[in-house]
Amino acid sequence: MDKLISSLIKNFSLSNASSKQLSDVISTRTFNTGDIFVKKGLIESNEFLMLEGICRSYVIDSDGNEITLSFFTPNKAISPNLTRTKKNISILNIQAITSVKLAVFSSNDLMLLMESNREIEIWANQILQKELTEKVDKEIAQISLNAKDRLLTFRNQFPLLENMVPHAYIASYLGITNVSLSRLRRDLMSK
Amino acid sequence: MDKLISSLIKNFSLSNASSKQLSDVISTRTFNTGDIFVKKGLIESNEFLMLEGICRSYVIDSDGNEITLSFFTPNKAISPNLTRTKKNISILNIQAITSVKLAVFSSNDLMLLMESNREIEIWANQILQKELTEKVDKEIAQISLNAKDRLLTFRNQFPLLENMVPHAYIASYLGITNVSLSRLRRDLMSK
DNA sequence: ATAGCATTTTAACAAATGTTAATGACAATG
DNA sequence: CATTGTCATTAACATTTGTTAAAATGCTAT
Numbered sequence: 001m002d003k004l005i006s007s008l009i010k011n012f013s014l015s016n017a018s019s020k021q022l023s024d025v026i027s028t029r030t031f032n033t034g035d036i037f038v039k040k041g042l043i044e045s046n047e048f049l050m051l052e053g054i055c056r057s058y059v060i061d062s063d064g065n066e067i068t069l070s071f072f073t074p075n076k077a078i079s080p081n082l083t084r085t086k087k088n089i090s091i092l093n094i095q096a097i098t099s100v101k102l103a104v105f106s107s108n109d110l111m112l113l114m115e116s117n118r119e120i121e122i123w124a125n126q127i128l129q130k131e132l133t134e135k136v137d138k139e140i141a142q143i144s145l146n147a148k149d150r151l152l153t154f155r156n157q158f159p160l161l162e163n164m165v166p167h168a169y170i171a172s173y174l175g176i177t178n179v180s181l182s183r184l185r186r187d188l189m190s191k
Numbered sequence: 192m193d194k195l196i197s198s199l200i201k202n203f204s205l206s207n208a209s210s211k212q213l214s215d216v217i218s219t220r221t222f223n224t225g226d227i228f229v230k231k232g233l234i235e236s237n238e239f240l241m242l243e244g245i246c247r248s249y250v251i252d253s254d255g256n257e258i259t260l261s262f263f264t265p266n267k268a269i270s271p272n273l274t275r276t277k278k279n280i281s282i283l284n285i286q287a288i289t290s291v292k293l294a295v296f297s298s299n300d301l302m303l304l305m306e307s308n309r310e311i312e313i314w315a316n317q318i319l320q321k322e323l324t325e326k327v328d329k330e331i332a333q334i335s336l337n338a339k340d341r342l343l344t345f346r347n348q349f350p351l352l353e354n355m356v357p358h359a360y361i362a363s364y365l366g367i368t369n370v371s372l373s374r375l376r377r378d379l380m381s382k
Numbered sequence: 383a384t385a386g387c388a389t390t391t392t393a394a395c396a397a398a399t400g401t402t403a404a405t406g407a408c409a410a411t412g
Numbered sequence: 413c414a415t416t417g418t419c420a421t422t423a424a425c426a427t428t429t430g431t432t433a434a435a436a437t438g439c440t441a442t
Binding site: 338367371 | 427432
């Protein structure tokens with residue numbers, strides 16, 4: 001548990017004291033490649049911090065296709081519960097796409113800590129606002145950039161992902177087909 | 192102010208008592224067509240409820256084009272402050288696209304009321320969650336539907352808007368050009 | 383009413399992206 | 413080490429969407 005505390009301090013920018021408080025309500029969990037640990041339609045009341053591995057959130061569209069909404073990499077928070085539930089029911093799925101290690105704590109415990117610890121309150125609100133501005137940025141990119149520029153933006157944001165996760169996940173994240181992604185990769189190669 | 196209270200009760204599903212409490216911190220404001228009353232980069236700490244007219248939120252992309260992110264119609268809340276600011280600075284613009292009448296109150300007043308009145312707390316959280324799920328729905332539509340189906344979805348969601356606001360606003364909301372919108376309108380006519 | 387301006391539509395063509403199907407690369411398995 | 417299955421690439425063609433420019437329409441202020 002010592003390692004968790006130092007990781008919170010170093011990678012999630014929390015003070016020593018706040019990390020200790022948080023660690024009291026945190027447990028760590030591991031999942032295997034492919035595990036879906038948040039499921040659309042089920043009650044969900046936890047928060048997650050990425051320690052190791054890669055995850056994605058996704059939904060199924062009206063044609064039955066999976067659409068990746070976000071990727072999560074180490075030392076980032078997974079979207080706050082508030083932004084991915086409706087009446088405590090999850091509106092999306094979250095899947096481990098490598099083996100992953102997560103810090104897990106209940107939204108309720110976090111709420112209590114936020115009330116008693118100003119630093120944790122600020123920290124949690126920063127995570128929430130980051131999530132929201134990322135959503136706006138993604139929306140603007142999706143509307144104003146063509147597929148090639150969206151891929152370049154993606155590569156910039158997630159330099160390692162393209163070689164680590166199935167391209168189908170990336171294609172749906174970019175709003176294009178697998179075939180188009182492959183074509184863009186070739187076009188960008190030759191330069 | 193009586194009219195405001197009855198509007199809150201009827202159109203925003205608040206109880207009589209809660210409406211009264213809210214109305215104590217609410218003032219109404221009117222704006223003219225074209226007025227930009229929330230500006231990107233400026234401090235912004237108010238919440239808005241739509242009473243009359245139509246508004247939109249928008250940003251300027253890297254090519255200098257305006258991109259409409261949302262439309263707001265009567266008896267709906269404008270996106271909560273939390274979702275459109277970063278460190279209390281607005282990340283987008285909000286503009287009246289007809290003459291509008293709004294109910295305005297400070298985010299801080301709302302926070303205080305939420306702490307003392309459980310019903311208002313639930314009401315405000317519902318507005319926030321609705322905003323967030325709408326964002327996810329929009330993202331899914333943008334990725335998984337072609338332009339024609341996005342237009343049909345838009346018409347379903349805002350039956351009157353297409354005849355009331357400049358098509359350029361709608362086109363950027365749908366992620367297409369004005370010319371494409373006009374073409375789709377013709378294609379859909381002939382059926 | 384009309385001149386002037388902004389918006390919408392139309393047309394012709396170019397570019398981007400989707401669709402389908404075949405091929406290639408690679409890892410897992412018997 | 414052959415076989416199978418999954419994923420990525422390629423090719424050919426179809427469709428959608430973008431671009432540019434001109435024409436039509438609508439709106440506003442004299």
